Amino acid sequence: MDKNQELIRKRENSKLGGGKERIEKQHAQGKLTARERITLLLDEDSFHEIGQFVEHRSTSFGLDKQKFPGDGVVTGYGTIHGRLVYVYSQDFTVLGGSLSETHAAKICRIMDLAMQNGAPVIGLNDSGGARIQEGVVSLAGYADIFYRNTRASGVIPQLSVIMGPCAGGAVYSPALTDFIIMVEDTSFMFVTGPNVVKTVTHEEVSSEDLGGAKTHAEKSGVNHFIASNDVDALKKVRDLLTFMPQNCEELAPQIENFTFNTSKLDTIGKILPDNNQMPYDIKKVIDCVIDDDSFREVHEDYAKNIVVGFARLEGRTIGVVANQPMSLAGVLDIEASKKGARFVRFCDAFNIPLLVFEDVPGFLPGTDQEWNGIITNGAKLLYAFAEATVPRITVITRKAYGGAFDVMNSKSIGSDLNYAWPTAEIAVMGAKGAAEIIFKREIKTAENPQSKWLEKEKEYAEMFANPYRAAERGIIDDVILPEETRAKVIAGFKMLEKKTTTLPKKKHGNIPL
Ligand code: HXC
Helix, strand or coil, rough: HEEEEEEEEHHHHHHHCCHHHHHHHHCCCCCCCCHHHHHHHHHCCCCCCCCCCCCCCCCCCHHHHHHCCCCCCCEEEEEEEEEEEEEEEEEECCCCHHHHHHHHHHHHHHHHCCCCCCCCEEECCCCCEEEECCCCCHHHHHHHHHHHHHHHHHCCCCEEEECCEEEEHHHHHHHHHHHEECCCCCCCCEECCHHHHHHHHCCCCCHHHEEHHHHHHHHHCHHHHEEEEEHHHHHHHHHCCCCCCCCCCCCCCCCCCCCCCCCHHHHHHHCCCCCCCCCHHCCCCCHHHHCCCCCCCCCCCCCECCCCCEECCCEEEEEEEECCCCCCCEEEEHHHCCCCHHHHHHHHHHCEEEEEEECCCCEECCCCHHCHHHHHHHHHHHHHHHHHCCCCEEEEEEEEEHHHHCCCCCCCCCCCCCECCCCCCECCCCEEEEHHHHHHHHHHHHHHHHHHHHHHHHHHHHHHHCCCHHHCCCCCCCCCCHHHHHHHHHHHHHCCCCCCCCCCCCCCCCCCC
């Protein structure tokens, strides 16, 4: 046979993965194949495969008779919106996408190239875990990947898409990456599956309930984004990457064709209710400040009392962190602190300026919070903001009480510009509680304690339930009208464009983990 023909035949053979039958089974489950996924993920005809003919070297348990070119993972590079990315896509049709020594080496090669060339890595995960027939070399292969995930953290963006099983220690590679996207109904992640759970804890639980996309989006926070199917997941990756730089030395790309519907300037001042005890949706405020349709919420279903996500201002990426009065009155608790901290650190690592909207009544009280470590966990958010060197602006819309005021990107922890709306209340605590403590004796001895309490509450509120005491001390930089917010934050970030701040020399900090 002609040698060129032989190559073409070998290529075609490799593209069949585990064979037609297994591909049909994959499709019947609503899943695409590893190669179909790469085709949808990358720009047309941009994929260049590396290691197409790599095969495993194992001979145990009849594996020498089960060789598939590529060994269950398709690896290579290509472009998304014209920008270089590295990708690996596990092929479930080949030995269940299980990870062998050579399968791991192929992934490591891609990660090494990504690090050397400063471009994101995208992992499409669909695997039965360690290749059972190979034993310990497979485990070492996982550890090789974990090591690289950790080394790459904060250097290049790493995105994991879970499009099938991801179980056992295999979960720790996605967990070490920046964002996880899980496909509804066809993906699951857990350290131990339902059978082991039943044996050890006697709990009966389905794979979906234990570790499905929804479970991890709502309960554990492991999953950042739910996708309705494979196509949706890959579209989400393409979109997300437009908000990120290629690596920690670069800035995110600027979008030229942004729009802003100026009618939102009339709406923004009407969002807050007259009664300061009533909730409102902070996402409406965010929408009235940023470029049209530019908000991409991260962790939408987890710790809803804080909202985090990417957005754009005049085409430039920013990270938004906002208390959400619609959920638990916007209070900070353990989950909200962890969620906020992780997002702030991603933005800081990748030169994405931070815009904070603050309406926080304080930290959530209770034994549950204290015993589960609100102290350590709240400190995570504090640490993340204090450590961040990117441009940072805060807008206080309403409440800014107690320690939560300090934590939510206050000037004292390094924020660059802090604004407050006229509705802002900046104080140690709410007027009712404050009056009860500092006027305790007067209230107790008054003829009518209840009306005395009300009188003192009003006195305290008049003194502190406004932004002007803080403005007098320079604790905030200005009081602005809601409709001025967009212009102020755009001007602020422009002014801060060349900001340079260096952290003290250290090996690394010790964030309260
Ligand atoms: C080798 C595997 C495999 C594995 C699946 N296969 N998992 N081969 N090693 N880990 C093979 C099957 O033999 C089968 O081969 C094909 O893949 C498809 O598997 P099915 O079971 O038919 O598919 P399905 O019914 O969809 O079930 C998928 C599954 C199940 C839930 C993933 O296969 C499963 O439970 N696999 C084992 C999972 C596991 O225990 N992995 C080890 C975890 S420990 P044929 O030839 O029939 O197509 C681990 C440690 C990592 O990963 C530690 C890192 C630190």
